[in-house]
Amino acid sequence: MNASTKQSFPLFDEAHSAEAVNARIGPNVDPRTREIASAVVRHLHAAVKEIEPTHEEWLAAINFLTNTGHMCSDWRQEFILLSDVLGVSMLVDAINHRRPTQATENTILGPFFVDGLSISDNGTNICRDGKGEPLVVHSRVVDIKGAPISGATIDVWQTNDDGFYDVQQQGIQPEGNLRGKFTSDADGRFWFRSVKPRFYPIPDDGPVGKMLGKLGRHPNRAAHIHFIIEAPGFETVITHIFAPDCPYLQEDTVFGVKESLIGRFEHVEDADAAEKLGFTSPFWSVEQDFVLKPLA
Template sequence: MAASPIALNFSETNSAEIFDERLVNSKDKSLSRVLSAVVSHLHQIIRETGPSPADWRKVIEFLTEVGHASDERRQEWVLLSDLLGASALVEAINSRRPKSATPNTVRGPFFRADAPNRKAGADISLDGIGEPLDVSGHVLDLDGLPVARAIVMTWQANSQGYYENQQPDLQPEFNLRGVFETDADGRFHYRTVRPCGYGVPDDGPVGRLLRQAGYPMLRPSHLHFMIKAPGFETITTHVYDRNDPHLAEDAIFGVKPELLADFRPKPGDEPAWQLDFTFVMVRAKQEGRT
């Protein structure tokens, strides 16, 4: 097939258009559409910023270093996606819900799918280090009716801001993790310790770059939840301490007004806290129906 006239005249103004011409025979139209958009925006960025060849080599070197820093225990690419807000944006687009429903947030890199089942009222703090926190939850649908037998998975950082799988030699296996089931009234409860906010990993290429740019590398105090029930959309979300001073600086853009909660003092001699939060689930869309 003869080349079109434009294909032989690559320039600043038509670079993305020439790329698009090379996708005309694509059998995967969805892939070619996404790839075309990515290249179009990439070329626009290059035109706007005008990097020198040396500058562009630095970009390539950074991306190479991100790849080298990723392995089965650490995913630097996920961290980059999270800190650039890309993960949060993808989540928002794919989980649009009524304002009264609990919004989704990014699951984060410290989730474990193999957390153990716990009985109602169990203490998930296996080492007992930290200020005690009683957590009560209520799972409802949009009509305010209880969602019984929903599966509630929770995980969190400890009182020093570290997850159990960050410190396998310092914390017990499955510390501060558990899976519960709601009762007939849609309620669940357990004991834990008050979590601490923390800085996201900044010892790799992503952290060094954003720290140099002055980006806040902080996460406010929070608990993670994943809630599943037949016929409902899965909730994957955080519950944040309303009084944490770093709410507006959350490094992964997870804080939303609907997810703020009060950690209230619990009467007693020692520092102890209690939290009560209501989650609202949305019924899953059925195929072929709107």
């Protein structure tokens, strides 16, 4: 390019800082990349202008991001934790899964899903370490009009009564403890036995845990059971059922709780019913239907 054809860019100044940066995006950049980059720059500069960080505060932010990056490994994703505790993961999920009111809402997937389980019979007890209060879950998978969806596959997973997933305690918990995969029957029904879920902390020994401490926040997730419900022709639902009496129900550290996902857990004192389930009395029972939205 010679002087006459070369583009002239505005010099940087405080008042027009974001415009000066975004003017540099090249002419052949794909539109979505341009849209994302220019929005990031605008909001980032707006944040800096509102906060007016000192040099030391800016450097603290640089060091926080660096430490968060250094904490990431093949088995630990500290930036996803950061996204989770800042509500960004839930916001991205909400944006991508706007559904009719009657459809089951999504919530966060989390890092502990294990794909590829074989199908278990309905009624299977997925608790293999014998810890915790027994729970039976009865569900129905239906469409928005209430018609049953048979042959849906349902992945289920949760922590054990010590607050850990099996994959966090390999060699300690029985393999596949508190995981199962089921299919819905002709009436859309599936059921399984398990234990009442309990709250647990997200990994808080890294920069994100330190940040939570500085913000006066605890690291606990509200007690829940994970579900993925898949059926041909329907939008996959990734969700939880929450225990209604969990002390962290209103302050899940990753903001995963939605009113519609709080289960109606019943405390059953009925020795006959318990015996039929292979439980001792009392035990817990929850019924929760999953309503799937048809694919567009």
